[in-house]
Amino acid sequence: YTFLVIIFVLVGATHGLGYLGSKAFKDRLDAGEIAVLVANILFFVYVEGYLGFYRSWAPVTANRCMLAGSLLCREQPIQSGFLILLSPLFALGYFWASKRRLVISYMLIVMIFLLAIGVRSLPQPWHAIADCGVAAGLGTGTLSFVYFYTLAIFRKVMPPDVDHPITNEEDHNDHLDPLIS
Helix, strand or coil: CHHHHHHHHHHHHHHHHHHHHHHHHCCCCCHHHHHHHHHHHHHHHHHHHHHHHHHHHHHHHHHHHHHHHHHHHHCCHHHHHHHHHHHHHHHCCCCCCCHHHHHHHHHHHHHHHHHHHHHHCCCCCHHHHHHHHHHHHHHHHHHHHHHHHHHHHHHCCCCCCCCCCCCCHHHHHHHCCCCCC
16 A cells, blocks of 8 residues: 555656656757756756665665555554554655654655745746656656565565664654554
């Protein structure tokens, strides 16, 4: 469930931005705009797709998806309902995470929101060119998330970098959830 919800959001965002980015091709782009489009796509595939998703976000989130499933087996029925509903937010690191993961998760959503507002104010074709780059990075990131989730399923071992209180005992008391304790 958690994996599917996150995939649904990522694919929806990629599709939506790809559609908006395709507006760049309705008008004829000059050579400079085409060069910026190609450079922007390459930049976002590397920075967002590889550095942001593949090297950081995707492995942690895929492993937290697996951890969410294992937590459901431990909890009482009424608590399991809350965990099922909130498991995508858990996997994304919005609660029950180390202080570092919490800061990263919340700052990331704020930065994405602010960048979206900034890109929205760009005139065409620059808005569409930016959307193409972000869609390419999101697509790469989505594929890396599927890759790491698949590895987690077949590996059946939680790596030590998953920063959940149960796997990181030193932070256990700092992040107890009142529903679980």
